[in-house]
Amino acid sequence: MTSPANPFTIAPGIVLPPVILQRFYNYQGRAQTDVWLESVAVKLADWCRTWRIELETIEPPDTFNVVLFGRSRQAGDIVLKISPPTFESRAELEAVRQAAGPGFVRLIEAEPAISLMMLERIRPGTALRDVGLFDEAMTRVGAAKLLEFWREPEREADLIPLERWARELLEHEPARHPQLPADLLAIGGEIARELLLAPTSRTLLHGDLHHQNILRRGDDEWVTIDPKGLIGERGYDIATWMMNPWGAPLRDDFIDIANRRLDIFAEVLGEDRARLAKWAVFHSALSLCWSLDAEQPEDPEGDVAFLRSVVRLLD
Structure with missing residues (x-):
């Protein structure tokens, strides 16, 4: 019997609750999910240093994709989107790349192997x-x-x-x-x-x-x-x-x-x-x-x- 999911700290002050982790486990298995999340946490820390990002401390909502917000001293207000690595998340990233232009959200950086994107945050975003x-x-x-x-x-x-x-x-x-x-x-x-x-x-x-x-x-x-x-x-x-x-x-x-x-x-x-x-x-x-x-x-x-x-x- 699989033990219940424990909270996972994805970045300082930001903890993924068990309900989100369990959904990830159900989707791609516990071992694969744990390795993936560790890779995401490492890359987030790297981006926060490189882009000088201060993340908003929130409890991520109960959704399949995890969305975090922050402010980069170089790039301004940003959104970090974390998705399980699937063909759907790969297609989304590719579409964001191909659709680049003034009427589309700007992709700042991406790590395709772990389905992690840094995007501009649209303000006011109504x-x-x-x-x-x-x-x-x-x-x-x-x-x-x-x-x-x-x-x-x-x-x-x-x-x-x-x-x-x-x-x-x-x-x-x-x-x-x-x-x-x-x-x-x-x-x-x-x-x-x-x-x-x-x-x-x-x-x-x-x-x-x-x-x-x-x-x-x-x-x-x-x-x-x-x-x-x-x-x-x-x-x-x-x-x-x-x-x-x-x-x-x-x-x-x-x-x-x-x-x-x-x-x-x-x-x-x-x-x-x-x-x-x-x-x-x-x-x-x-x-x-x-x-x-x-x-x-x-x-x-x-x-x-x-x-x-x-x-x-x-x-």
Whole structure:
């Protein structure tokens, strides 16, 4: 029987609580995790000396990735992002590198072998969701940020093809979740195969653009953060937006909101509206599969209800 995780001091005054450590252990095993965290602690100490960083003393929140904040005398306010070394974290780092530009968060330094990044901290960092814009205005900002982000992918071996990203949906076995309406996931699977079989473009995708991944900087510019690092058809990148912000899909007028969003995305991005609707269904079905396979599913009933709603966009 595995002994409970003990707190781990990742940097002076910053302790990873047992709940986070246990999640890491469940993911990649205790021995591998302990070696990785020791390497992270050594590199953090090195960076703090080299960049003259003073870290904020906080208890990291209970999330899969660990995010720390500090101030460097050379680089200003910084964010340190620590992720278990996986193909997903490698793809994120590569996307951050490739997306370099004034409208994207700046990568200051990285240690790919241990999935450690030092990024600029966006100040004031107000999320698009929280500035009081109407939904249509926020959607136009999102569309503009996609046009700014998209580019010909480089180093494709370090990015994630949509076919791999969608594996849980493509390989879904209805018998594993008999409580679910099989017809909904079947529709999602059929649409996924149709879209992936004949893509109309191939680009570097953000993969997770929503209202909290666009932050306001002090010069009043919007800055995009937290890409997934995918490769595929441009239309997929509107899909996460359609499910956000939190609570929007539960509104009585959600279908009206979703249709207006599709109109805006089709207009600004120059994409086929009907195909964008299919990408929304694709991602909704995929998200439901992720939710069901999660260690602690968040809201499978809500995901089912959202998928039922978004399928109506195909009419």
